[in-house]
């Protein structure tokens with residue numbers, strides 16, 4: 001889901017687009033709500049997703065994010081919101097980040113944003129459990145929520161050396177609990193099934209993103 005509020009360090013970077021135009025790439029853009037937050041004055045943001053627009057995405061580029069058909073060194077800012085966790089199960093060392101960093105101009109930034117798995121409040125625990133449930137249903141295409149610590153531990157030294165900032169914060173982006181319950185009930189789960197338990201828990205205590213984490217990697221610039 002998109003992130004509200006965006007990390008201040010990211011909004012500061014976007015605000016700089018007003019004085020020097022920036023090219024941004026939103027990987028795994030989905031319905032385009034995060035791209036819309038990135039499109040500030042002077043920021044030319046392109047969305048990339050493996051799903052075409054007819055399937056509900058707002059992608060300008062339809063492609064696998066691990067092989068983005070974008071010129072190396074042509075982008076100022078790459079953002080990946082809730083995408084890394086879907087790629088980590090197949091590539092535990094996060095080597096796909098090398099390809100994303102290669103798209104950046106010298107001194108460009110890569111921002112990873114992810115929902116944080118958390119047990120409190122109950123509505124956020126429901127969100128964490130729902131994502132884990134969906135990841136078990138489709139392990140090739142989805143992953144469970146991961147913590148910032150887990151992500152950073154996975155980074156090989158060459159990537160860890162490029163991390164310049166990271167942090168966590170609240171995420172107030174609203175979730176559609178009724179739609180999640182309807183999706184779970186579409187499979188007509190029997191009492192005792194995980195989907196049945198989750199639908200009951202979401203009905204009783206709601207659904208919310210809880211918190212987010214972010215991590216910024218920066219390519220060296222000639223002035224570094």
Ligand SMILES: C[S@@+](CC[C@H](N)C(=O)[O-])C[C@H]1O[C@@H](n2cnc3c(N)ncnc32)[C@H](O)[C@@H]1O
Pocket residue numbers: 001002003027028029030031032033034048049050051057063064065066080081082083086141
């Ligand atoms: C959880 S949604 C996140 C959407 C958006 N970034 C946001 O934060 O609201 C994950 C998106 O990543 C896309 N996706 C997953 N794996 C992908 C891949 N290998 N290449 C491109 N897009 C991918 C999915 O189609 C989906 O739209």
